[in-house]
Amino acid sequence: MARVCDLTGKKAIVGNKVSFSNHKTKRRFNPNLQLKKFYIPEDDMWITLKVSTSAIKTINRKGISAVLKQAVEKGHLR
Secondary structure: OOOOOOOOOOOOEEEEEEOOOOOEEEEEEOOOEEEEEEEEOOOOEEEEEEEEHHHHHHHHHHOHHHHHHHHHHHOOOO
């Protein structure tokens, strides 16, 4: 399974790990993803999504229906 947020499309980025001696090696910065169930009252159904914690905060502010609509428009969700 890919480490990609279903709603925002956030995924891992690559950067450098820098030691005390300033030696640089490649590392990955993974998003903070959580498997979460959401209830959609319009469809009277539950859905399970792999979402980032920032997406959970957005859902709390705007509501699941509005966020799902934006994700479909942006192409992150079908």
